[in-house]
Amino acid sequence: MDFGEPEHITMLRESIRRMLERHATRGMMAKWDEQDKVPRSLMEHISALGVCGMTVPEEYGGLGRDILATMVTVEELSRRSMVIGTLYLMNSCYGSMNVLASGSEEQKQRLLPKLANGEILFAYGLSEPDVGSDLASVKTRAERRGDKVIINGYKRWCSGAESADYIYALVRSGDPDARYKNLSLVLIPPTAKGVTLTHIPALGARGLNTNDVTLDNVEIPIEDVIGGEAGWNQGWSKLAGPALEVEKLEVAAMALGIAAQAVDDAWEYSQTRSQFGKRICSHQSIRHMLADAQTKLAAARLMLYRGCWLADNNLPCSVETSMAKMFVCETGLDIVLTCQKIMGAYGYAKGFDMERHVRDMLLMPIIGGSTAIQKNNIANRMGLPKA
Known part of the structure; x- marks a missing residue:
């Protein structure tokens, strides 16, 4: 067993710390914490380090899978603030890892190159007002209408939704009595018609607002069901992957x-x-x-x-x-x-x-x-x- 730190990990730590001293100083972080707003533009400086490609295979424009390096990046960013670590996670893990593990080939071709470049962010939309650990009890409903999906319901604790390009949401796509069998994962743009975000003030994690999300007849294309057509009603197997x-x-x-x-x-x-x-x-x-x-x-x-x-x-x-x-x-x-x-x-x-x-x-x-x-x-x- 080798407990020594690989050279590329040591170099990664040093590059992250230099970036933070230029673009996210302690004083800047204190201000952002007080304002409850970390600028999304900070993601440009994070992605400039090349770290957004560490969960994306080379064929989709990434550097290849390196979980240790990814987690060290989270660790080092979180030394300054966990919300900076979360900003990175919204790209490399909430986005890239889920699309890679569960997306259709079309979704991988469309989204992974942008994720590898740090261009887009995902927020999780799993919990609901009455649903926490028991995710199979979600009540937000999704209905197929031809090549469209109509979504109605509520999501809670969607951290970073205001900064995200997509909410990665778990929805009920069939009979609720079936629980695990009638769930789907969908991509919902926070700017879509019918989406309302409500800020939930919190004790900590200040800087990436946590939101309630109201979904009122929100329409998305079937292409934004995770896994495409084949992903309909397959959300639980994809979530538990x-x-x-x-x-x-x-x-x-x-x-x-x-x-x-x-x-x-x-x-x-x-x-x-x-x-x-x-x-x-x-x-x-x-x-x-x-x-x-x-x-x-x-x-x-x-x-x-x-x-x-x-x-x-x-x-x-x-x-x-x-x-x-x-x-x-x-x-x-x-x-x-x-x-x-x-x-x-x-x-x-x-x-x-x-x-x-x-x-x-x-x-x-x-x-x-x-x-x-x-x-x-x-x-x-x-x-x-x-x-």
Whole structure:
């Protein structure tokens, strides 16, 4: 086993950090957080690094699949802010990975080259007001009318919908009693007639607005059903495919990035803050807290990268990705709260990054499948009897 970091990953980290210092400084991020708006134009600087092609095969204009490099990109962007990491995910994962895994050949030819160039973004439209983890209970209806599809219903927690080119939405396309058999995935432009976006203010993840989406007789062509004609009523099999496993790694990568920056900030603060005549890094209680945080961060990184390695090598990884999502997010929250304590009032007051790290990290155990859902996945997929 080789635990060393490949040279191209080290170079990738350095290039991302240089880009952020030019185009998304800490001061700029604080302003965007206050305004609850990260400019979509930032995506131009991200795509200029070439990272948008790492989930797209060469035949569609990409660089070829590299899950580890993709997750390291998410991690590094999320050090500055999870919403910057999310902006990238809306392209390379919500978009490219889903189209590649589930799209028709026509959709791949039409969308993947633009995704590889960072030109278009997808937002997820899976949840509804009464539907969270139980996605098979969606009520938003889609009806075939010749070569058109008419959609009516509501979607909730559509983060980034205002910045997206498409909402990747799960809809009920047949008898609701069939649950898993009568679902389809569709692409809905947020600018389409009948689409209304309503901003949901939130504690954290500020910068890419989370939206309620009302769909009133929204019309899309059959070509925008994921998988084309053959994808009608096949949404569940497409939703539960390989892209879902990587989604768990995506959230873990965001959590790792937030936690890593929190540790760096607390580590530096402990060496500049003095109390009782000496730097607080010399107090045993602070040293122990920082040592614990560094150790937990190292363990979280190993778990995430192992999941990436399995996914990159197309090996079974449903258990490992659930473990990574659960462990990194819960451990990351513990790390960030510890770092906030080290910084005291400076970790609580607005104007300091640590306060934002705490707000954002509180979301990590919830999104992308809650901790409770991941525990169910682990127990079920490892064959633990229910009776």
